[in-house]
Amino acid sequence: MTFLSVQALSKRYGKVSALDDVSIEVPAGSRTAIVGPSGSGKTTLLRLIAGFEVPDSGRLALDGDLLAEGRAGVPAHRRSIGIVAQDGALFPHLTVADNIGFGLERKAPDRDQRILALMDMVELARTMRERRPHQLSGGQQQRVALARALARQPKLMLLDEPFSALDAGLREGIRASVAELLQAEGVTAMLVTHDQAEALSFADQVAILRDGKLLQVGPPRELYMSPRDPGTAAFLGDAIILSANVSGGWADCALGRIAAPTACDGVAKVMLRPEQVTLSPVSSDGLEHRLANGSRYGRIVRIDFGGASSSIAVSLLDERGDHEGPLLIKTTHVDLPPVGSHVQIKVLGQAHVFK
Amino acid sequence: MLQVPYPLVRRRVLPHVPVVAAAAIVSLISLLPVGFVVWIAIQTGSETASALIFRPRVGELLINTFLLLAFTIPLSIALSVTLAWLTERTDLAGARLWAWLAVAPLAVPAFVHSYAWVSLLPGLHGLFGGVLVSTLAYFPFLYLPVSAQLRRLDPAIEDAAASLGHGPWRVFFHAVLPQLRLAICGGSLLIGLHLLAEYGLYVMIRFDTFTTAIVDQFQSAFNGPAANMLGGVLVICCFALLGLEALARGNERYARVGSGAPRLPVQQRLGWLALPALALCAFTALLALGVPFVTLGRWLILGGSEVWRLGPLGAAFGQTIVYALAGAALTTLMTVPMAWLSVRAPGRVQRIMEACHYYVGSLPGVVVALALVTITVRVALPLYQTMATLLLAYALLFLPRSLVGLRASIAQVPVELEQAAMALGRTPLRAVLQITMRLAAPGVAASMALVGLGITNELTATLMLAPNGTRTLATEFWALTSEIDYVSAAPYALLMVLMSLPVTLLLYTQSKRMAGR
Numbered sequence: 001m002t003f004l005s006v007q008a009l010s011k012r013y014g015k016v017s018a019l020d021d022v023s024i025e026v027p028a029g030s031r032t033a034i035v036g037p038s039g040s041g042k043t044t045l046l047r048l049i050a051g052f053e054v055p056d057s058g059r060l061a062l063d064g065d066l067l068a069e070g071r072a073g074v075p076a077h078r079r080s081i082g083i084v085a086q087d088g089a090l091f092p093h094l095t096v097a098d099n100i101g102f103g104l105e106r107k108a109p110d111r112d113q114r115i116l117a118l119m120d121m122v123e124l125a126r127t128m129r130e131r132r133p134h135q136l137s138g139g140q141q142q143r144v145a146l147a148r149a150l151a152r153q154p155k156l157m158l159l160d161e162p163f164s165a166l167d168a169g170l171r172e173g174i175r176a177s178v179a180e181l182l183q184a185e186g187v188t189a190m191l192v193t194h195d196q197a198e199a200l201s202f203a204d205q206v207a208i209l210r211d212g213k214l215l216q217v218g219p220p221r222e223l224y225m226s227p228r229d230p231g232t233a234a235f236l237g238d239a240i241i242l243s244a245n246v247s248g249g250w251a252d253c254a255l256g257r258i259a260a261p262t263a264c265d266g267v268a269k270v271m272l273r274p275e276q277v278t279l280s281p282v283s284s285d286g287l288e289h290r291l292a293n294g295s296r297y298g299r300i301v302r303i304d305f306g307g308a309s310s311s312i313a314v315s316l317l318d319e320r321g322d323h324e325g326p327l328l329i330k331t332t333h334v335d336l337p338p339v340g341s342h343v344q345i346k347v348l349g350q351a352h353v354f355k
Numbered sequence: 356m357l358q359v360p361y362p363l364v365r366r367r368v369l370p371h372v373p374v375v376a377a378a379a380i381v382s383l384i385s386l387l388p389v390g391f392v393v394w395i396a397i398q399t400g401s402e403t404a405s406a407l408i409f410r411p412r413v414g415e416l417l418i419n420t421f422l423l424l425a426f427t428i429p430l431s432i433a434l435s436v437t438l439a440w441l442t443e444r445t446d447l448a449g450a451r452l453w454a455w456l457a458v459a460p461l462a463v464p465a466f467v468h469s470y471a472w473v474s475l476l477p478g479l480h481g482l483f484g485g486v487l488v489s490t491l492a493y494f495p496f497l498y499l500p501v502s503a504q505l506r507r508l509d510p511a512i513e514d515a516a517a518s519l520g521h522g523p524w525r526v527f528f529h530a531v532l533p534q535l536r537l538a539i540c541g542g543s544l545l546i547g548l549h550l551l552a553e554y555g556l557y558v559m560i561r562f563d564t565f566t567t568a569i570v571d572q573f574q575s576a577f578n579g580p581a582a583n584m585l586g587g588v589l590v591i592c593c594f595a596l597l598g599l600e601a602l603a604r605g606n607e608r609y610a611r612v613g614s615g616a617p618r619l620p621v622q623q624r625l626g627w628l629a630l631p632a633l634a635l636c637a638f639t640a641l642l643a644l645g646v647p648f649v650t651l652g653r654w655l656i657l658g659g660s661e662v663w664r665l666g667p668l669g670a671a672f673g674q675t676i677v678y679a680l681a682g683a684a685l686t687t688l689m690t691v692p693m694a695w696l697s698v699r700a701p702g703r704v705q706r707i708m709e710a711c712h713y714y715v716g717s718l719p720g721v722v723v724a725l726a727l728v729t730i731t732v733r734v735a736l737p738l739y740q741t742m743a744t745l746l747l748a749y750a751l752l753f754l755p756r757s758l759v760g761l762r763a764s765i766a767q768v769p770v771e772l773e774q775a776a777m778a779l780g781r782t783p784l785r786a787v788l789q790i791t792m793r794l795a796a797p798g799v800a801a802s803m804a805l806v807g808l809g810i811t812n813e814l815t816a817t818l819m820l821a822p823n824g825t826r827t828l829a830t831e832f833w834a835l836t837s838e839i840d841y842v843s844a845a846p847y848a849l850l851m852v853l854m855s856l857p858v859t860l861l862l863y864t865q866s867k868r869m870a871g872r
Contacts, residue, residue, distance in 0.1 A: 052774050076777040077786075083778045089771040093794060103779035152779060 003028035003188050004049070004156055009058035011044055018044040020212040022058075026156075026188060026205070031179060033191045033203035037235070041212040042192045046158050049190070050083050051076030063155050082149030082187075083158040087165050088141040090133040096144050097129040103152040118147040121181065139170045146178060150185065157182060159191040163198060175202055196236045200224060208232055225273070226352050233271050233352075240277065240327055244270045244351070251351045254316050256296045258351040270351040274330040279314065279343040296345040301326050303336055310336060314343065371700055377692035382711035384689075385751060388718050391726035392590050395583045407584040416565050416585075419482070420592060423550055423564065426486040427493070428543050434490065435497035435542070436535065438639065440527075441632050443505040445623045453636040454502065458863045460643040461495045462855040464812040466555025466833070467848045468492040468643075471650035473559050474841050485562040491643040492556065493549055497542030503866045504538040505531075523623070537604060544600040551592055552719030554815040555833060565589040566721045566815065573725065573819060583729070586722045593717055651852075654845035662843050667826070672850060675827040678817075679807035681742075682749035686757045686806045687799060689750050694761035695787065699770060709758070716755035720816035723748050727820060745820045752816065753806040760805065764798020765791060801861055808858040812851060828854075 004026040011019040019041045026032045034042045047053045049060060051073060060067040062081070067074050090099050101115045108114070119126055122143040133141055142162055149157060159178075163171045179202055182189045193199050199206050200220040207217040216228045227233040230241050244253035244260070244267070251260035251270045255277070260270060282297065298314035310333075313326040337343060396404055407413075435457075441447045442454040460468075469488045472479055479487075508531065516530035517523075554566045565585055572582035625632055655662070693712050696705050715723070727748050731739040738744050768791045776786035792799070814829045821830065832847035 050774070050778060052777070075783070076774070077780050077782055079778075081778060083775065085771050085775065087771070089769065089775040091772060091775075091790060091794075102776070148775075148779065 001028060002026070003030075003063055004190070005059075005061045006045075006049070007059040007061075009045070009048060009060065010056050011041075011048060011053065012056055017212050019048070019055075022209070022212070022214045024207055024214065024217060026190065028063075028188055029183075029186050030205060031182060031189045031191065031203045032205045032207065033193060033199035034207050034209055035193055035196055035199035035235075036209035038194055040209040042194075042209050043160065044212075045209070046083075046160055046190070046192050049156075050081055050158055051079050080152065080154050081156045081158060082152060082154035083160065084142065084145045084149050084162045086161045088133070088138075088145035088162075090141055090144055090148075092133050094132075095129065096124070096131050096133070096136070099133065099144055100147045100151055102148060114151065118151055121150065121185075122147045123177065138166050139174055142166065142174060146181075150187070154187065157187050157189040159189060161193050162191075164193070164195065171198075172201075200236070208235065210235075227271070229354060230269060230271070238274050238328065238330060240272045240274060240329075242270055242272070244268060244353075246270070246353055251353065253351070254296075254318075255345060255347050258347050259349075260351045260353050262353040262355075264353070264355065269354045271354065272347060272351055274311075274328065276348045277327070277329050278346045278348065279312065279329060279331065279337070280346070281337045282342050282344045284342045297342055298327070298345050299342055300337055300339050303339055305336070308332060312336070314345070316345075317342075371696065374692045374696055375704070378696055378705075378708050381689045381693060381754075382708040384747075385711045385715035385754060387730065388715060388723050388726040388751070389590065391729060392583075392587045392722070395580070395729070396587055399580050399584065403580060404584060407581055408588060412568075413585070413588060416563060416568055417588075419562065420551065420564055422482055423485055423489065423562070424547055424596075426482070427489045427550060428546060430486065430490050431494040431497050431546055432539055432543060434639065435494050435501050436532075436539070438636065439498055439502035439505050440531075441625075441636065443502050445625050445632070447625060447629070447632055447636070453640070455863060456636070456640040456644060457498045457502075458495050458866075459856075459859060460492060461862065462859040463492070463644075463647045463852055464555075464814075464829070464848075464855070465489075465492040465549070465553050466559065466814060466829075466836075467651075467851065468647055469556040469559040470832075470836055470841070470844065470848065471647040474650050474654070475646060480561040482562060484560040485557060488556060488560060489546075489550055489553075491639075491646075493546045494643070496545045496549070497539065499862065499866050500538035500542045501535055504535050508534055540600050540604045544596060547596045547600075548593060548717050548719075551589060551596070552721070552815070554721065554818075559836065565592065566719055569721050569725065570815065570819070573721075573728075583725060586725050589719055590722055593719070597714075597717060647852075651845055651849055654842050655849065658842040658845060662846050664843075667831070668846055668850070671826045671828050671831045671847065674825065675811055675829070675854075678742075678745070678749070678827060679810045682746050682753070682810040683757075683803040683806040685746050686750040686753050687761065687803055690754060690757040690761050691792075694758055694765050695791070697758075697762055698765045712758050713755045715751050716753065718752075720748070720752055720813060721819070723751050724816040724819035740820065740822045742822060745817065745822070745825075748816045748820050749806075749810050749813065752813070753809050756805050756809060757802050760798055760802020761795070764795040764802070767798070768794045801865070804858050804861060808855055811854055 002025045006022060006024045006026075009019055009022045010017070022041075022045060024032070034045060036042045044053065048055050048068070051067070054071050054073060055068055057070050059069050060073070062079070065074075067079060091102065094102065096119075097112075097115050100118050101111055104111050104114060115129070116126055119129065124140060124143050124147065128136070128140070133144070136144065142165075145162070162178075163175050166174060175198060191199065191202055193202075200223075203220060205217065206220050206223050208215040208223070210231075215232055216223060223232075224236050227236060227239075230239070233239040233241070242253040242255065244251040244258075246252075246260055246262060246268050247265045249259065249261055251258050251268075253270060255272070258270070258272070262268075279298075296316065298316045300312055301315050302313040304311045304313075309330050312329045312331055314329055315326040399407070438453070438457050442450045442457065447453065463471075465488075468491060469484075472484070472488050512530050512534065513526055516526045521529060551564070552566060553564075554570055557564050557567050558570075565588060569582050569585045569589065572579060572585065576582065690712065693705075693709060697709050727744050728739070731744055772790050772794070773783075773786045776790045777783060781789060811827075812829060814833055817825070817827060817830055818833065821827070828847045828851050832844050832851070835841075835844035835847070
């Protein structure tokens with residue numbers, strides 16, 4: 001069932017259109033990620049939902065309540081929407097406990113207990129409650145910001161790039177624990193980020209924004225494997241885009257005959273993710289003979305060592321032994337074959353055909 | 356089955372309407388003095404007006420004003436730039452001490468400077484006296500921005516000029532001095548406006564300016580058209596200065612090009628110049644600080660314990676504090692809407708209103724006072740010579756001081772904090788009060804202190820507008836020196852200096868912090 005409904009939302013700043021006719025439905029208890037390059041309008045969307053900005057047109061509804069219709073709207077402080085900003089936006093003059101309790105009734109009898117419970121919930125040591133924000137690490141600050149937003153039991157939690165200021169090592173751990181916590185509390189969440197890997201791993205539903213327009217919405221796996229166009233494909237991760245002859249559910253391309261479930265036939269662009277391609281070293285004897293058999297081979301022309309994952313440039317060999325443009329393949333192999341050696345190329349799974 | 360939880364509030368294209376309205380009201384009030392001048396010019400009629408304006412007396416005053424500006428400003432520039440360069444960029448012994456001594460003259464009100472000089476050299480008068488005392492009293496207004504700018508200057512520019520084959524003098528005049536242009540223009544404007552506005556200094560040194568002439572007219576003929584017309588000419592002089600400064604400032608780029616933090620500047624070795632440099636610093640300090648303090652000390656010793664009549668002294672002190680606090684509070688209240696708007700919602704309308712806030716502070720106290728006297732007498736007689744009118748005059752005079760400080764401190768509070776408070780259920784007004792104003796409080800307190808200092812040392816508007824029987828430190832000091840009772844005036848001067856010292860120290864540290872140190 002739709003919990004947050006965004007209908008045809010538009011916002012202009014002068015002549016610049018920040019958000020153009022964006023509609024999206026968010027189910028209750030789900031996590032949605034809005035991903036897009038900087039300047040794509042994702043933060044504008046978040047600010048419109050939070051009530052910090054007024055849309056030019058469109059409609060916003062949360063849990064059956066109308067929040068905004070055109071320029072008329074419920075003010076931010078009455079929306080019961082929590083927000084965690086990029087740098088936490090903690091109040092520097094208040095202690096951790098006072099920050100968390102900022103949204104609680106000042107005279108509530110169980111105020112202190114609730115603050116402690118919230119600290120436990122976000123895994124902050126209780127001993128930190130008298131500290132000031134500047135005495136905390138970035139990760140701890142984000143935990144306080146989350147606890148502060150959770151204190152008011154919001155219907156919807158907005159996360160505005162909350163992990164981008166954290167160290168790379170810390171980021172994944174906090175992201176996972178936040179996702180877990182939101183799930184456990186049953187809070188519907190919306191994350192804005194420019195980091196596609198973060199969006200894909202955090203959310204049940206990912207929406208891609210570019211130039212203020214919504215390009216595609218769907219579950220992460222579906223978006224990753226079946227993007228709408230080559231641009232979206234490249235934005236979500238490395239992609240190998242090839243021209244192919246498609247017929248009867250198969251695509252014939254430089255990498256051979258690959259399963260491609262589609263109804264349409266003819267010449268089309270197909271996409272593979274580099275992790276679908278495996279390379280295995282072979283000796284160069286009798287390659288011509290084996291090429292004729294339909295197997296695919298290539299020669300390694302460059303290796304960019306990148307630690308955990310390296311990228312290998314492979315130029316394809318066809319029946320005449322000619323080279324085609326090199327493919328960039330990501331690999332996590334420990335033993336990298338030397339440059340100049342030959343490899344056999346195999347493709348796992350299906351190719352995605354762009355319409 | 357959509358339901359509306361709260362009535363949807365239709366929001367306007369121009370947001371923050373109540374704040375804009377408040378700022379607009381203050382802007383309109385700040386237009387009163389100029390509106391008054393225009394209105395008086397129309398009322399008087401062109402014939403009477405031109406008879407009052409085009410006469411030898413006005414020409415005399417114009418020449419006096421021109422000469423005063425033409426001598427004092429270049430002299431102050433030369434002195435401040437030299438001192439700033441010596442204290443910031445050379446291995447001068449005791450540079451920190453000299454830097455502080457170059458700012459300290461600000462703690463001595465201008466009319467106390469002239470009181471010191473006149474009692475030291477009773478024959479001192481006219482243009483020479485005016486230029487000497489004005490330079491000593493006001494050069495820190497140039498020293499502060501110039502030294503701050505020198506500290507911030509990227510030494511790479513000098514290195515580049517040197518590597519292109521320029522000698523040290525050429526480097527200074529071709530690479531460093533142009534970079535100081537903004538600071539020099541700003542400081543000169545401030546000094547120029549003070550020269551136009553100052554009353555007490557020039558009365559004591561017997562040098563006639565527009566301001567002294569207007570107060571004379573006002574005291575003899577109360578509210579005659581003659582005083583008002585002189586006021587009009589004075590306003591035109593102020594605008595001419597503002598225009599001149601805008602022209603001189605130009606609109607070139609002065610920010611550092613390129614990224615990364617600049618290196619620390621290298622200190623020049625003075626060599627054989629060290630001794631003359633020390634002598635210059637010591638001589639300046641002797642004239643600008645030694646003379647006032649020695650004279651004050653001499654009068655205090657001569658007077659002994661008798662001059663410390665605690666009754667009147669305490670009363671004047673108390674009244675000064677009350678005026679300073681009330682005036683600073685009113686000024687701050689009046690500038691909060693504009694300061695908030697100019698940070699959070701800048702726009703064309705906002706910029707125009709901001710300009711109104713700024714221009715009124717460049718008007719001399721005597722013009723603001725004339726305007727308020729005329730308006731209260733003709734329109735709102737019950738307000739004539741009341742504390743309310745005087746406080747309004749203070750507020751108008753010190754709007755820019757307050758606005759600059761408030762705006763800087765509000766700008767340091769990220770808007771995200773305000774929004775976080777709203778997302779946590781605070782109304783916009785409460786979010787601003789609980790978060791933004793709370794975090795801006797130290798800066799607000801500092802700017803209130805600056806306004807309070809201005810009020811403590813304000814003489815002209817206080818003399819013209821204060822209710823009968825008002826005795827502040829400044830007016831009491833003035834009354835006693837007018838009777839040539841220099842001995843009894845000394846304790847009042849000392850109190851004003853002591854009250855000004857902490858704020859001067861604040862200015863000094865602020866300019867250091869501005870440079871990031």
